[in-house]
Amino acid sequence: MDFDFSDDQKFLKTEARKFLDARSPTSVARGVLDDPERSYDADLWKAIAAQGWLGTTIPEEYGGLGLGGVELCAIAEELGRALAPVPFSSTVYFVVEALLVAGSNEQKQRWLPKIAVGQTIGCFASSERPGPLSESQVTARVDGGRVSGAKAPVTDGDIADLAVVLAREAGQISLFLVELGGEGVRRETLQTLDPTRGVARLVFDGAPAERLGGAGEGLALAQAVLDRAAILLAFEQVGGSDRALEMARDYALQRFAFGRPIGSYQAIKHKLADIYIKNELARSNAYYGAWALASGAAELPLAAAAARVSATEAFWFAAKESLQTHGGMGYTWDVDCHLFYRRAQQLGLMAGGAKAWKERLVSQLERRNVA
Amino acid sequence: MDFNDTPEEAEYRARARDWLQKNVPKSPPHDTETPTGMAAAKAWQRKKAEAGYAAITWPSEWGGGGGAPWQAVIFGEEEAAFETPGNPFVIGLGMCVPTVMTAGNDVDKTRFVRPAVLGEEIWCQLFSEPGGGSDVAAARTRAVRDGDDWVINGQKVWTSGAHYSDFGLLLVRTDPDAPKHKGLTMFWLDMKSPGIDIRPIHQMSGASNFNEVYFNDVRVKDSQRVGALNDGWRVSLVTLMNERLAVGGLGGPSWRAIMRLAQDVATLAGPAAKDAGLREKIADWYVQAEGLKYTRYRTQTALSRGQTPGPESSIGKVVSASLMQDMANTALELEDQFGIISDPKDAPMAGVFQSALLSAPGMRIAGGTDEIMRNIIAERVLGLPQDVRLDKDVPFKDVPTGR
Missing domain, CATH: 2.40.110.10 (Butyryl-CoA Dehydrogenase, subunit A, domain 2)
Known part of the structure; x- marks a missing residue:
């Protein structure tokens, strides 16, 4: 039994925290929030690339560090804690994982080295209309190697260079790689709940598209990518939940009402204890996900669903109750609570919402016939 | 991140399992309220003590196993897979005797520790x-x-x-x-x-x-x-600290049981197993129950590494007691009017959910109420202040009492 980060992984995590404390205080996320022209922090992105984090799980032959999924989970937790306003999740959890899961050697050779150095930003374009991802969602079409149709919302779609797109070709749903700087691509920046992250509608009109993975395997591959991304996002969510709890704790200690710190009232103490409980459950489920991710276990889909449900619930609860603990100040623009409140929804929805993941969890249990 | 045993752990586990297979009595009586049940419990405790499997972490000169905390965890897991006699020794070995060992004098330690480990005294x-x-x-x-x-x-x-x-x-x-x-x-x-x-x-x-x-x-x-x-x-704080460690899993039906029940009953909209509302609840219960299981693994990892477990081990009871109560209530709703019946002969699934419903309130209270557990987490884990105490600095005889 060794159900924790190793000493090396803890060292990596500590170094990541130090780096992000220095380079990504919440003022950096606020800089993006307050500037309608920017949807990410380019300097922070370059600095993160220089750390080598983008290539954490990219094999050395493709210019990465060749580390395991658990190392990436450690970094993800710290990025979530820092609310880092960078296209890390889209690029690394979705596009790198998609290339590793489905890419040909030639495709990996072409894209992974550029991603590893921060030269190529990626995004994952699956959704077309409200509701969970399903076969009927997919109407974008590929004909003669060119894709047409619209995808929204695509997180980081406004700044990405490369999109992984779910589309139909000859009646079959497949994944495709589309270069967004080329012809036949129009991007519309969308206004979203969390302006510290960029989101766009991608409108394709005959953009060159290259199939990623087998024909007709699109939904299965997309789900495999979503499973992996869900686990990594769970660590971001756990990082954010922890930070939201710390903020609430610190505020409850310094804010006095009726002659004593509000943190001495059971209404506040029990609320914060409940946040702690949910966070620890989410962390434990995320650890199980990390194990499944790194070991390629058959339990991966179930572990991903559990990590996703638990972490989404925990971050939402921590963010909303941390804000509530801050009282009126928590509702102001200048106090950071709303950044976490916004990010909780962004992370909780960008890989599909908890409701759909709960259904997926139970159908996995049925498939595994555990009852 | 690895669920597998280290070679040392695997060897200990294999030896423990082998010993249990050879020594656990066949279909033992469980009820320690009966003379035969109590005799079986005492005999089993003595057998474990003689093999070094009772009070595994205590020094062997006191009758313990002289082992490490991770060994106690592994033996506990292995023993749980067997049908063993009842265990009336938990309070003595889990709370009272550790208190004597910590705060008592040498005469008392010599007098009490070994007979307790051997199951001679409760x-x-x-x-x-x-x-x-x-x-x-x-x-x-x-x-x-x-x-x-x-x-x-x-x-x-x-x-x-x-x-x-x-x-x-x-x-x-x-x-x-x-x-x-x-x-x-x-x-x-x-x-x-x-x-x-x-x-x-x-x-x-x-x-x-x-x-x-x-x-x-x-x-x-x-x-x-x-x-x-x-x-x-x-x-008393020594005793109470040990109490929280001694209170383990609660037993009772799990999300697996309610999934089985859902296969046998219907809602007005169709089979219960396909009911979206129930499925969402099952997912919620699953992540709580599995989250607790993996939290225990984290505790076990700390023990394996020779570290002190983190405060995360304090969340177990407060989560599992309400989980059991909530699940039991939903199961009874599924059973509808039959939910009223608690007789194992007539109730669905031998009345396991009715039984859980009736024991859950005790679980939420015993060993520290839900509210006290939240206070403990808030104060000892999060560092929030204690409540204002009106009785702290006045003579006890002047403290107001209600009725």
Whole structure:
């Protein structure tokens, strides 16, 4: 039994925290929030690339560090804690994982080295209309190697260079790689709940598209990518939940009402204890996900669903109750609570919402016939 | 991140499993309220002690196994897979005897530790009183000095196993003029002492695991004191700390059981197993139950690495008790009118959910209520201040009491 980060992984995590404390205080996320022209922090992105984090799980032959999924989970937790306003999740959890899961050697050779150095930003374009991802969602079409149709919302779609797109070709749903700087691509920046992250509608009109993975395997591959991304996002969510709890704790200690710190009232103490409980459950489920991710276990889909449900619930609860603990100040623009409140929804929805993941969890249990 | 045993752990596990296979009695009686059940429990405890599998982490000179915490965890996992006799030793070995070992004198340690490990003597814990459940330090049972003796009068309550215990660990008020926490003293006593009256409490579940214990001029020697005079609160903290570690999983039906039930019943909209509302709940319960399981693995990892487990181990009871209650209620809703029936002969799934419904309230209260557990997490894990205490610095006899 060794159900924790190793000493090396803890060292990596500590170094990541130090780096992000220095380079990504919440003022950096606020800089993006307050500037309608920017949807990410380019300097922070370059600095993160220089750390080598983008290539954490990219094999050395493709210019990465060749580390395991658990190392990436450690970094993800710290990025979530820092609310880092960078296209890390889209690029690394979705596009790198998609290339590793489905890419040909030639495709990996072409894209992974550029991603590893921060030269190529990626995004994952699956959704077309409200509701969970399903076969009927997919109407974008590929004909003669060119894709047409619209995808929204695509997180980081406004700044990405490369999109992984779910589309139909000859009646079959497949994944495709589309270069967004080329012809036949129009991007519309969308206004979203969390302006510290960029989101766009991608409108394709005959953009060159290259199939990623087998024909007709699109939904299965997309789900495999979503499973992996869900686990990594769970660590971001756990990082954010922890930070939201710390903020609430610190505020409850310094804010006095009726002659004593509000943190001495059971209404506040029990609320914060409940946040702690949910966070620890989410962390434990995320650890199980990390194990499944790194070991390629058959339990991966179930572990991903559990990590996703638990972490989404925990971050939402921590963010909303941390804000509530801050009282009126928590509702102001200048106090950071709303950044976490916004990010909780962004992370909780960008890989599909908890409701759909709960259904997926139970159908996995049925498939595994555990009852 | 690895669930697999290290080679050392795997070897220990294999040896433990092999030993259990050879030594666990066939279809043993469980009910320690019966003479045969108690005899089976004592025999099993002795067998484990002789093989080094009782009190695994305690030094072998005290009858323990002289092993490491991770060994105790692995043996516990392996033993749980077998049908073993009942265990009336949890309170003694989990709370009372560790307190004697920490705060008691050498004579008492020599006298009590080994017989407890061997299962020869059973202990109970006499802390709670009618006027102080969560507020243990509000104990009013009086001990008055009389020469070399102390004379005890008062009442304890919720005393598990008092009726079959040989010894008790007793918290009493020795100085009512001192503030509440400063006038308490701890003693051990023989539960057969004259003047002790033990009356069973009939629980709402129908069982009687607890007792009221009345003291009428019960005499104990000053040499039976555990720790210093008026230092009983500090001594009791040793016991209570051990209590939280001793309270483990709750048993009862799991999300698996309710998935099985859902295959057998229907809602008005179709099979219950396909009911979206139920499926969402099952997912919620699953992540709580599995989250707790993996939290235990994290604790076990800390033990394996020779580290002190983090505070995450404090969340177990507060999550699992409400989980059980919530799941039982939903299961009864699915059973609809049949949910009323608790007779195992007639109730769906042998009444496992009805039984859980009736025991869940006790789980939410015993060993620290949900509310006290949240206070503990808030204060000891998150570092929030204690509640304002009106009784802290006044003489105990002047503290207001209700009824």
